[in-house]
Amino acid sequence: MKDFGLDIWADDNFVIHNDTVNINHASKPSLLQITQDIRNKGYKGPLLLRFPHLIEKQISTLFNTFEKAKQEFNYSGSFHAVFPLKVNQFPNFITSLMDVSSAYNYGLEAGSKAELIIAMTKTPLGAPITVNGFKDKEMISLCFIAVKMGHNLTITIEGLGELETIIQVNREFNTTASTPMTPKIGVRIRLHSSGIGIWAKSGGYSSKFGLTSTELLEAYEMLKKNNLLGHLWMIHFHIGSQMGEIAPLKKALREAGNIYAELKKRGADALGAINIGGGLAVEYSQHEGKTERNYSLQEFANDVVYLMQEIARSKGVDEPDIFTESGRYIAASHSVLIAPVLELFSQEYNEKGLRLKDTNPPLIEELHDLYKSISRKHAREYLHDALDHMESLLTLFDLGYIDLEDRSNTEILVNLIIKKSIALLKSEDTDELKKLQDRIQEKYLVNFSAFQSLPDFWGLAQQFPIMPLDRLDTKPSNPASIWDITCDSDGEIGFNRELPLYLHDIDVSKEEYFLAFFLTGAYQEVLGMKHNLFTHPTEAVIHFDTEGKYYVEHLIEAQNLMDVLDDLDYDTNIIDKTLKYRIEASTHITQEEKRELLGKLYLYLSENSYLKTIQAHNTNNTNKDNT
Numbered sequence: 001m002k003d004f005g006l007d008i009w010a011d012d013n014f015v016i017h018n019d020t021v022n023i024n025h026a027s028k029p030s031l032l033q034i035t036q037d038i039r040n041k042g043y044k045g046p047l048l049l050r051f052p053h054l055i056e057k058q059i060s061t062l063f064n065t066f067e068k069a070k071q072e073f074n075y076s077g078s079f080h081a082v083f084p085l086k087v088n089q090f091p092n093f094i095t096s097l098m099d100v101s102s103a104y105n106y107g108l109e110a111g112s113k114a115e116l117i118i119a120m121t122k123t124p125l126g127a128p129i130t131v132n133g134f135k136d137k138e139m140i141s142l143c144f145i146a147v148k149m150g151h152n153l154t155i156t157i158e159g160l161g162e163l164e165t166i167i168q169v170n171r172e173f174n175t176t177a178s179t180p181m182t183p184k185i186g187v188r189i190r191l192h193s194s195g196i197g198i199w200a201k202s203g204g205y206s207s208k209f210g211l212t213s214t215e216l217l218e219a220y221e222m223l224k225k226n227n228l229l230g231h232l233w234m235i236h237f238h239i240g241s242q243m244g245e246i247a248p249l250k251k252a253l254r255e256a257g258n259i260y261a262e263l264k265k266r267g268a269d270a271l272g273a274i275n276i277g278g279g280l281a282v283e284y285s286q287h288e289g290k291t292e293r294n295y296s297l298q299e300f301a302n303d304v305v306y307l308m309q310e311i312a313r314s315k316g317v318d319e320p321d322i323f324t325e326s327g328r329y330i331a332a333s334h335s336v337l338i339a340p341v342l343e344l345f346s347q348e349y350n351e352k353g354l355r356l357k358d359t360n361p362p363l364i365e366e367l368h369d370l371y372k373s374i375s376r377k378h379a380r381e382y383l384h385d386a387l388d389h390m391e392s393l394l395t396l397f398d399l400g401y402i403d404l405e406d407r408s409n410t411e412i413l414v415n416l417i418i419k420k421s422i423a424l425l426k427s428e429d430t431d432e433l434k435k436l437q438d439r440i441q442e443k444y445l446v447n448f449s450a451f452q453s454l455p456d457f458w459g460l461a462q463q464f465p466i467m468p469l470d471r472l473d474t475k476p477s478n479p480a481s482i483w484d485i486t487c488d489s490d491g492e493i494g495f496n497r498e499l500p501l502y503l504h505d506i507d508v509s510k511e512e513y514f515l516a517f518f519l520t521g522a523y524q525e526v527l528g529m530k531h532n533l534f535t536h537p538t539e540a541v542i543h544f545d546t547e548g549k550y551y552v553e554h555l556i557e558a559q560n561l562m563d564v565l566d567d568l569d570y571d572t573n574i575i576d577k578t579l580k581y582r583i584e585a586s587t588h589i590t591q592e593e594k595r596e597l598l599g600k601l602y603l604y605l606s607e608n609s610y611l612k613t614i615q616a617h618n619t620n621n622t623n624k625d626n627t
């Protein structure tokens with residue numbers, strides 16, 4: 001994996017400059033510099049950095065690519081897009097999103113009442129709002145209120161019961177109104193075709209959403225009977241997220257396009273838009289030959305425009321306006337999670353740890369000789385000898401012939417020999433060597449929670465690109481697995497022979513080492529769990545001024561301990577009083593000590609739950625604050 005697969009996943013957003021990974025924009029600062037900058041202000045633990053210029057890039061690319069496709073095919077319908085709030089509702093993200101998209105009349109999609117309130121507040125009047133998902137009478141009423149405010153809102157019918165409620169609410173809101181105002185109406189269709197991959201369930205006949213053709217005909221009649229047919233203007237579908245291949249989309253487009261044309265011919269004159277949902281994939285892979293997407297955005301846009309045009313022409317109806325609700329594509333690249341490495345868990349396997357005696361068991365002497373004299377020429381032979389000796393020595397230990405120090409020396413020497421022979425033989429990528437890497441992998445303990453910050457890794461085995469912030473001029477040599485700080489064995493990104501990650505050999509007691517997790521901007525934040533009560537990390541927005549200088553803005557620190565408990569509905573007053581009382585009532589400490597303990601306690605309570613300092617186990621070194 002060259003340069004951590006930057007040329008595969010980074011889309012020119014990041015570049016390696018000397019030995020650091022830098023933002024490929026404006027003054028091109030390194031992520032390390034920004035990280036240090038924020039840490040110097042006193043914020044420790046994991047950091048989530050947001051880059052509005054990357055949101056802008058995705059939005060303008062989406063609009064420009066569709067514009068190009070429209071021109072190429074001389075397409076007469078217009079192109080619109082909304083951002084599906086479920087992908088990221090965090091205010092620092094949404095505020096940036098609305099700021100950078102003002103030139104595009106970009107809107108929001110809501111799937112719940114709370115999301116609808118965000119959409120009603122954050123969408124500029126006139127920009128589209130689409131409302132999907134299951135709705136009750138209150139949610140439908142909120143849609144009518146939004147329209148009365150002047151919003152351009154489309155409510156998607158997901159089922160016939162919902163349509164009945166819409167008809168009822170329409171009566172309540174408009175019978176006595178001076179100017180009757182009704183939201184635009186869309187229908188979600190249940191497609192025969194479905195997506196592929198781990199998110200494929202949103203399409204197809206067994207999908208949770210959408211009307212079958214029989215229901216569609218019935219909806220048509222109901223709308224007509226209630227004088228609402230003039231509001232039916234959008235056909236909607238969504239075939240699932242992270243669509244790796246283009247073929248299922250094409251099938252869905254043909255199906256949806258024909259439904260559009262059929263309804264129009266039947267008399268749905270106001271029908272004028274097709275909403276293709278989301279599903280545009282993001283390339284998360286950092287390994288050649290393991291890519292997740294087989295099409296470009298231009299191919300995607302061309303297919304949509306071409307197929308809609310072809311169907312409209314052959315059925316003799318107008319070319320529909322095209323709406324997309326791509327979320328992952330817009331949001332994923334905008335944020336980077338940066339977390340400090342706290343500790344490496346195989347440092348006992350270094351030469352310093354050896355406790356060789358004046359006379360050692362002969363096999364250990366031999367291991368020592370092998371280690372000292374191993375060379376390229378004999379590497380494989382020596383390696384096999386070492387593995388063989390280890391088996392014998394472990395048996396000798398079980399039988400009581402060698403002691404614990406001998407056993408420790410065996411483990412260290414064999415590990416050192418494996419490491420050395422892998423380095424010597426690295427041009428030969430044999431299976432045996434790959435298997436041995438599993439054995440010598442280093443565990444990097446990293447100050448973050450995978451449950452909080454990469455929930456799709458935990459739940460769906462989704463990979464995210466990972467790389468260190470610096471030392472990029474040195475080839476990393478340690479096969480690495482990553483441990484988060486939760487007490488849960490699922491919080492591990494294990495070393496994977498198929499998707500290997502190598503990191504640098506570092507001494508955390510002397511030097512800092514940060515890992516960056518990329519493409520975390522879609523879905524990860526709100527899906528993140530407070531497992532072990534680790535909360536959303538400290539976040540910041542990175543802006544650039546016209547001279548290219550960067551600014552750290554809107555810093556929000558991770559919640560402190562009391563706020564975390566308050567969120568769980570603990571009475572923090574009682575917690576506070578109890579802690580205080582227990583110190584004051586303690587009989588074995590002096591008044592002086594009590595004051596000191598209370599001071600410390602309150603300091604800790606005001607901090608977040610990520611680790612502050614950790615005792616590096618290399619005790620002869622002064623401890624550097626690596627959190």
Ligand SMILES: *Cc1c(COP(=O)(O)O)cnc(C)c1O
Nearest residue numbers: 084238241278279325326327328
């Ligand atoms: C989730 C969802 C989207 C967004 O999908 P992405 O794959 O993130 O682009 C769009 N529309 C609907 C209806 C959705 O449910």
